[in-house]
Amino acid sequence: MNDHSMFRYAALVPGEVAFPLVRWGMTAAMLLLAAGVVALQVAADRWPRARPVVGVALAAGVVVLALAAWRGDSTRVGPDWSDGVHEAEVSCDAGAVAVQVAAAPGGWSVRLPCTALPHNG
Structure with missing residues (x-):
């Protein structure tokens, strides 16, 4: 909702x-x-x-x-969270300790430790 x-x-x-x-x-x-x-x-x-x-x-x-x-007045704008998490997992697999994941609204991001991602948890 x-x-x-x-x-x-x-x-x-x-x-x-x-x-x-x-x-x-x-x-x-x-x-x-x-x-x-x-x-x-x-x-x-x-x-x-x-x-x-x-x-x-x-x-x-x-x-x-x-x-x-089912409606068309969605307020969702900005990057898709699942794509950002997938890209972050790739960076973590390459040796990163923490990654920036794009978030809505556009231009915002959140810094996550690799241990917080499901792939690395």
């Missing part, structure tokens, strides 16, 4: 602050979703004829969640 344009609060002007503020609603949304699933399970247990309806409701929920996760 952190990779969402609504989380760039510093870039919003007062009139653009959208409802709901997603960051603070995430836990409540997960609890509400869990309560809904439990309620559907209770309904299926109490009324066996409702099981097909419960199955359709759960399948529809999965589709809605999948569509909500």
